Amino acid sequence: MIKDYFKFAAISVQHRSLRAWLTILGIVIGVAAIIALITISYSMQASIEEQFEMFGTNRIMVAPQGFMGSAGSTAEGLTEDDVDTLEGMSEYKYISPFLMKVSQVEYHGEVRFPIVVGMPPEDFDEVYVDMGIDVESGRMLRNGDGYSVVIGYRVAGDMFEDDLRVKNKIKINEKDFRVVGIMEEIGNPEDDNQLIIPLDTMRDLYDEPDKVDMIFAQAKPGVDMEDLQEKTEKRLENARGDENFQVISPAQMAEQIGQILGIIQFILIGIAAISLIVGAVGIMNSMYTSVLERTKEIGIMKSV
Structure with a gap:
């Protein structure tokens, strides 16, 4: 009897093959969508955690108010005086100021507008090597470099039609620069698409002799990071006479990352749930229609 049921079901599927295949396709797509969304969620989490680990737990960033999404301020940002204040603290191994601008970059007639970062050449080794980042070819910036530039991995291979190589010349804000190094791939598009030049050269380009972005x-x-954060905040507040800055610790960054990941995962779970519901409704509709179409057959089989 059971064998006959299976045979009858197989014949029914053959007679309605399009509906059967569409139902199977709906199930496959629904399951694949859920698996893909979960995979994306965990991949994003792993990628962000990897970037955080690269930053390290013994580093601190000082930025103008609003850098991490808090209420903004129209007050003056950071200056070299703030750098001098931090350099007077014995708890720090090194202090490195950054100046960042979206700049016009030209190569072989093509113009792009990536982020150009100015930093002291003598800090290049400490900042990047400490994070496990090195140049793939060429060298890092060093003292005495003027119009030299180290470019990100994707700047070299993806930004322009012609690949950039060490010793090539590019224009930044209409000034000629020579490529002295190409960074290895970091994995973060923002870092892989930036260019790094000496801080003094950056100041000359933009006529900002005192400004610091970060x-x-x-x-x-062995330094306690929470105590250091509090001490840094007090030292800067006393020196500046205001609180228009942020001292961003690894704990704060972890909290921000957790909030972002929570929102992303909530959205992806919602999308997966909708996909699951749509797939289930589609299958239920197909089964219900199939039963309605075969009401007479079912009645005959029961009577037999």
Whole structure:
């Protein structure tokens, strides 16, 4: 009897093959969508955690108010005086100021507008090597470099039609620069698409002799990061006479990352749930229609 049921079901599927295949396709797509969304969620989490680990737990960033999404301020940002204030603290291994601008970059007649970062050449080794980042070819910036540039991995291979190589010349804000190094791939598009030049050269390009967009600082081994954050905030507040800045610790960054990941995962779970519901409704509709079409057959089989 059971064998006859299976035979009858197989014949029914053959007679309605299009509906059967569409139902199977709906199930496959629904399951694949859920698996893909879950995979994307965990991949994003792993990628962000990897970037956070690269930043390290003994580093602190000082930025103008609003850098991490808090209420903004129209007050003056950071200056070299703030750098001097931090350099007077013995808890730090090094202090490195950054100046960042979206700049016009030209190569072989093509113009792009990536982020150009100015930093002291003498800090290049400490900042990047400490994070496990090195140049893929060429060299890092060093003292005495003027119009030299180290380019990100994707700047070299993807930004322009012609690949950039070490010793090639490019224009930044109409000034000629020579490529002295190409960074290895970091994995973060923002970092892989940036160009790095000496801080003094950056200041000359934009006529901003005192401005600082961000200060990157590494603490000495054994320093308590929470205490250092509080001490840094008090020292800057006393020196500046205002609180229009942020001292961003690894704990704050982890909290921000957790919030972002939570929102992303919530959205992806919602999309997956909708996909699951749509697939289930489609299958239920197909089964219900199939039963309605065969009401007479079912009645005859029951009577037999």
